[in-house]
Amino acid sequence: MAQTGQAVIAEGQTFTVAEYPVPDPAAGTVLLRQELAGICGTDLHWWQQGIDPAMLLGHENVGIIEALGKGVTTDDLGTPVKEGDRVVFHPRNSGVSNGMRGPDEPFSGGFADYIYLTDPMRCMIKSQEPPQVGVLAEPFTIGVHAALRADIKIGDTVIVQGSGPIGIMCMIAAKISGAGKLIMIGGPAGRLELARKLGAHETVDIGAVPDAGERKEIVLALTPGRAGGDVVIEAAGFLPAFPEGLEMVKQDGVFVEAGHFVDVGAVEGQPEPPLSAPQPAPRGRLGQPL
16 A cells, blocks of 8 residues: 554653554455554553563554455454454454564554554454444453353352453453342442443442451452352452452452453462361271271
């Protein structure tokens, strides 16, 4: 194509905009014109740590098909596609890889005018929804994955830490999976109000209850028998949330870590004391139990 497009390059904690020639898609590939991009907590964590080497960030996107490479006629559900169609896609299998590509691979990140889907294992799905809905497809897959890993059962009490997009998506997926009681911990108040509209039965505002011990007591009191959650999903992406969440899981419950992808530090915990070895039952003269 005899045109250029811009892409955002992140290095250290600095962003620059570079201009690249827009490629003609090779056979089996797809070129998208980006419509809308979300900013993931992973992008933020990369930036906070200082990005080295330079990367093209962005993996929550929806776009319009600009050009199809030879042989591409349908999406991954078998629906016919053409230039001008809106699509959502799975970034890990599409050439957009959570900001792991460098500026030598232009349009491999979502913060750009164009997105070049090059991986033959990509997942691309045609969408009739507006871009404001389509851009939520990737975060929703995180919520679905968390709910599947948790193996949520009908009637379970599910606690979600973090009321950002990922936490909200985890809560929705838990509701769809049959959770009987949903408890959301997060803030600010506006996000908790949205969580209630979308199905949360109880919310705990970390701004109003800043002490972790007090939050734990409030949350446990909201669970049947103060036993804790059958499932706790950490979606805050805040390091202290991890040990706090572990203390809210009931015995034999499940804890799912969904909020961290980038290494933001270590969590220390106290191991349980070893169980004493069982003592043999006393026996009589003939070796029979007394």
